[in-house]
Amino acid sequence: MALDSAVQDLLDGLQQQGLKSFEQLSTEESRAVVDSFKGLQLPTREVAEVIDETFDGPAGKQQVRIYIPEASHPLPVVFYIHGGGFIAGSIDVAEEPNRALANDAGVIVVATSYRLAPESKFPAATDDTFAALKWTAENISRFGGDPTRLAVMGDSAGGNLAAVAALRSRDENGPQISAQVLVYPAIDANAETASKREFQEGYVITSAGMDHFWESYLSSPEDADHPHATPSNASSLTGLPPALVLTNEYEVLRDEGEDYAAQLSAAGVDTTHQRFDGLVHGVYWMSGAVPRSHELHDAVVAFLRDKLKVQE
Template sequence: MPVDPQVQQLLDLRATLPPLHTLTVAEAREQFAARDFPGLRIPKVACVVNRDMQGPAGSLGLRIYTPPGHGSSPRGPFPLMVFFHGSGFVVCSLDTHDGMCRNLCAGAGCVVVSVDYRLAPEAKFPAATDDCLAATRWAVANAAALGADPGRVVIAGDSAGGNLAAVTALRIRDEGGPKLLGQLLVYPVTDHYDPGTPSMMENAEGYGLTRDGMIWFWDHYLAARWDAAHPYASPLRAPDLSGLPPAFVVTAEYDPLRDEGEAYAQRLQEAGVPTVLTRWDGMNHGFFFAPGIVDKAGAAIDEACAWVRSVCA
């Protein structure tokens, strides 16, 4: 189907911005931080608290969202979601994904712990995944103090954050860690851009995220080219995906990452992992940012939240 008209309006508004791959890292971060989406659906949550934990390389920032009803609802303690924001491993922050986390918190009825992991190029692979693993373990160990249930834990992320969620699930399986009930992977990065996929070429430009942008991100993230083959960088290349928690994988029709996300879902299914794959036609990479503006974005977040509630029931 053609690009959704509501998505096209957003693309048109941003058409005059310089391409990501032509910017410095500082300029790219400023561009993403300045994004504004008037009319967003921002649901109420009970409270939002910033705090720090001791990470692998020093202080690691967290933002903790508590759903409505905390302290009085008989449903508490709440399930726990550890969330890793997208960024291409280079840009974005707790602030850029605040609205997304509020929608996940209220919609899924979870305590959400959003992780301010180290970004590249200042901290290259595997720094981000080390932080995300440590934060997941911290969140589970401190679940009771957060009003959450350490026995009902899911991890989640969008784009590069989806990569980090998938990798965190792999590392917990391989290295030991808390039991996970699920992994929510929203248009995840699962493989290096080389050799690439048909969707990487079909959607190379014109839909927000570009192939050149992905090359820019990967080149900043990896310290060495051969790191691209490591399953903790490219989880699609992991030789064995068995024994992982159930997955919900979201892809978008007009996304360079569509095919690698769907290939990962297929491999999970083949490995015996209960996996739901949902492709949103007419959508582009990043559409989860736009509930309240793009109708399908709100519907997609609602569907993802319903899955989280089901695995945590």
């Protein structure tokens, strides 16, 4: 399918601005670029309540933000991990999609912070997000949440961390997870796929940029083999929660996400995969610039309402 017209306009604008690939930017510049995605989003919607909480994480105080929609009964919970190539991103950059998700899916969304690379390398991010997931399961009932209906979700690098959180919950006596949502996830540090070659330049994330993210995150090349970095390397995927894996046609991460969906399915995991033709990396955060962003949002909402048994 041809590139979506709104995406083409966006890419043309980025090219005219002279935006460089991430491997050519400093860490501070990369973080500023990722933060600028807030400018590509629709105005934030009101939710009934937004609460900022902190808890004692593995390396000190850690922040979570809780979005609570209007409801009078215990609500399912979505634990959300932001993307940003392991080096950038924050709770703030996903404020708009998280508010929309809480309202439309009828769930409490808990968005977590985590230590970023290169200052904090693997396994800091997965240790932080897993700790925040356990905190959520133990504490969300205080905010009207139902810890027995808990999903993990992330996009891009956050999709990696969400997949790893599901693995760790299974293997380390963690919370019972009802569903996992992986939005164009970064799965394999050593991926050599057709999509990584075909879309290596010109589509928001380049192949060299993705390699740079992994090099910034991993402490050594050997870390790439660890299933907490590359979840597709787990000895078994059996027993993982039902999964929704979303991929986009024009992007380097497409094939590794689809390969992981196939692995999950082959392991007997209830897996739904959907590819969005004509779209590129990052559109989940582009609701204002790319109208078709709602297609990813709607797919997530439908899946979560089904798997978490959201009441009408």
